[in-house]
Amino acid sequence: MIRTVTLNPAIDHFVRLDQFELGHVNRAKADRKVAGGKGINISKALKSLGHTSVAHGLIGGFTGRFVQEQLERDGIVTEFTSINADTRINMKIQSTMETEINGVSPQITEDELSDLEKKLDLLQDGDSLVLAGSVPETMPSSIYERLLTRIEGKDVQVFVDTSGAALQSVIEKEPTFIKPNHHELAELFTTTISTKEEAIPYVRELLSKGIQFVLVSFAGDGAILGTDDAIYMANVPSGEVVNSVGAGDSVVAGFLSALREEQPIEKVFAFAVASGSATAFSQGFCQREAVETLAREVFITKWGDE
Structure with missing residues (x-):
């Protein structure tokens, strides 16, 4: 079983218009509202790729009901924890440029957080846990570390996609995968990184701490994957980016999907990169057929090979 956790879910309100003018009345050509948040996005992408998951998180109010109802309508199993505050709304303005306005995170009580923790006690050996997204300002940045401490002793693969202090706090817990x-990555080591080659020493340092897979994305310049055996490089397939929301989440879903299918690591990496591109090239989430087609355009090389 795969369980995803979204501490800061949202309704993502996409608004499309020809041109966005600051300080003027702007009229939308189209809009749509979807359940959002990185863990939720990963559950959606997993569903598209043929894998089931259970979505966990903290939701409340009429906005929270919308999130839960939409996911259940899409066939995604949910085991959310109810909170007293309303789930936030994020605005995604799609015009000549993409502009995002993220809503204020709700206040979370200790009892609500404890209820979420108890739900994760359902994890069993062989399961996968995905912790993805930002930590609400109302929670300590070490919350992911706290959740991982609770499942210590279980043979669970842990996939983490976050940044800053939240990422720093889980490194010593030896998650299976970080992205x-x-x-x-540069922020993690208080440095600057511009090229894949510059990233390699820091990837190796993370691997030395017990992390099995370190995937570092470079947007249109591809990605690198560090494992115990090698450092791999990947390009990204060509295509027109029409939607960046959920592309990184789809990389995580693609990697997890291919890994659970026991594909060779080079194919796992290519499938992950192609999953992110398939989402970026469409208005929705990656579809399996499109991912498999794009994966043929992703070329994997080992660092150091001639």
Whole structure:
């Protein structure tokens, strides 16, 4: 079983218009509202790729009901924890440029957080746990570390996609997989990273701490994957980016999907990169057929090979 956790869910309100003018009345050509949040997005992408998951998180109010109802309508199993505050709303403005306005995170009580923790006691050996997204300002940045401490002793694969202090706090817990972009990796080590080659020493340092897979994305310049055996490089397939929301989450879902299917690591990496591209090239989430087609355009090389 795969369980995803979204501490800061949202309704993502996408608004499309020809041109966005600050300080003027802007009229939308189209809009749509979807359940959002990184863990939720990963559950959606997993569903598209043929894998089931259970979505966990903290939701409340009429906005929280919308999130739960939409996911259940889409066939995604949910075991959310109810909170007293309303789930936030994020605005995604799609025009000549993409602009995002993220809503204020709700206040979370200790009792609500404890209820979420108890739900994770359902994890069993062989399961996968995905912790994804930002930590609400109302929670300590070490919350992911706290959740991982609770499941210590269980043979659970842990996939973490976060940044900053939240990512720093889980490193010593030896998660199975982390996916910082190159800016987040640089922040982790208080440095600057511009190229894949510059990232390699820091990837190796993370691997030395017991992390099995370190995937670092470089947007249009591809990605690198560090494992115990090798450092791999990947390009990204060509295509027109029409939607960046959920692309990184789809990389995580693609990696997890291919890994659970026991594909060779080079194919796991290519499938993950192709999953992110398939989402970026469409208005929705990656579809399996599109991912498999794009994966043929992703070329994996080992660092150091001639």
